Amino acid sequence: GTHTIILYWYGTGNQNPPTAVDNLSVEVNTCPTPMNLVLTDAGETDLTVGWTVLGSESEWIVTVGDSTIVATENPYTIENLESNTEYQVSVRAYCAEGDTSFAISGTFRTTCAPVTEVPWTETFATNENVTCWTTLDYDGSSTTNWSYNSSGYMRSGYNTSTNANDWLISPAIVLPADMEGLVVSWEGYGSAYSTYNPHMRVLLSVSGMDT
Numbered sequence: 001g002t003h004t005i006i007l008y009w010y011g012t013g014n015q016n017p018p019t020a021v022d023n024l025s026v027e028v029n030t031c032p033t034p035m036n037l038v039l040t041d042a043g044e045t046d047l048t049v050g051w052t053v054l055g056s057e058s059e060w061i062v063t064v065g066d067s068t069i070v071a072t073e074n075p076y077t078i079e080n081l082e083s084n085t086e087y088q089v090s091v092r093a094y095c096a097e098g099d100t101s102f103a104i105s106g107t108f109r110t111t112c113a114p115v116t117e118v119p120w121t122e123t124f125a126t127n128e129n130v131t132c133w134t135t136l137d138y139d140g141s142s143t144t145n146w147s148y149n150s151s152g153y154m155r156s157g158y159n160t161s162t163n164a165n166d167w168l169i170s171p172a173i174v175l176p177a178d179m180e181g182l183v184v185s186w187e188g189y190g191s192a193y194s195t196y197n198p199h200m201r202v203l204l205s206v207s208g209m210d211t
Contacts, residue, residue, distance in 0.1 A: 005024075005026070007021060029101065029102060030095070030099065031055065031057070031093050031094075031095035031096075031099050031100055031101040032053075032054035032055035032057075032093060032095075032101055033054065033092075033093065033101040033102045033103075033104060034051040034052060034053055034054060034060065034091055034092075034093055034101065034104055035051065035052040035054060035104065036051055036052040036104075037049060037050075037051045037089070037091055037104045037105065037106045038050055038051070038106070039106070039108045040075045041075075041077075042108065042109065042110055042111050043110065043111055044083040044110060044111050044112070044113050045079065045080060045081050045082070045083060045110065046077055046078060046079045046080075046081060046110070047077070047078045047081060047087060047089065047108050047110060048075050048076065048077045048078070049062075049075060049076060049078070049089055049091070049106070049108065050074055050075035050076070051074060051091055051104065053074065053093070054093075055093060055095065055101075057093045057094060057095050058072060059071065059072055059093075059094040060074065060076070060091050060092065060093055060094060061091070061092040061093075061094055061100060062076060062078065062089065062090070062091050063089070063090045063091075063092075063103070064078050064081075064087050064088070064089050065087060065088065070094065071091075081110050082110065083110050083111065083112055083113040084109065084110060084111070084112045084113070084128075084131055084132055085109065085110050086107055086108070086109045087107070087108055087109070087110070088105060088106075088107050089105060089106055089107070089108055090103040090104065090105035090106075091103065091104055091105075092104075109131065112131070112132035112171050112172075114171065114172035114173065114174050115170075115171055115172065115173040115174065116174045118173065118174075118175065118176070120173065122170070123152065124148065124152050124153050124154055125152050126152075127148050127150075130148045130154070132170075132171040133154070133168060133169060133170060133171065134167075134168075134169040134208070134209070135147075135166065135167065135168055135169070136166065136167035136169065136209070137166055138165040138166065138167065139163060139164055139165040139166060145157075145166050146166055146167075146168045153189070154168055156168075169205065169208065169209065172208055182204070184202050188200065
């Protein structure tokens with residue numbers, strides 16, 4: 001059909017600065033753009049992404065950071081990545097030489113590598129550390145669930161109507177097979193309310209969750 005192009009220049013203050021337009025060009029893109037870029041699997045050093053194909057193409061241009069790959073599979077696994085790192089991924093359909101679609105993009109993170117050196121200390125110095133920890137909010141209260149405090153610690157908040165049942169689970173830790181025992185220590189902060197009878201329990205999991 002017949003269309004017009006509108007350039008809408010506007011300001012949000014009491015004054016409006018000048019602008020200019022020159023050499024406007026219009027091109028038609030005939031290569032269908034994929035849809036619904038999703039993460040289907042994540043590992044320590046790889047990400048598997050998939051998308052919905054809207055055309056008949058069988059090749060796609062996958063860009064991760066500064067690297068560009070021609071993929072012939074969907075889903076596609078991107079390898080040789082760093083653990084616990086966020087990556088910007090974009091995908092374009094390749095229909096023919098000089099004919100590619102617009103890009104769809106998403107941000108995805110690789111998983112954390114297990115801790116292999118013990119003794120090990122978690123300082124919670126930055127929010128980046130927290131991405132390797134898991135929280136389980138069994139009491140359903142967002143105020144008591146564990147959250148990161150910018151002062152450099154994890155915090156469970158105060159609630160007068162809910163008994164806290166909140167789990168803070170560390171990254172996987174590879175322990176030596178011949179260990180005699182395990183000593184876990186931490187610095188604790190808080191107020192003692194005898195009425196609420198709070199407790200802190202330490203558990204050892206083999207699943208990385210609550211078992």
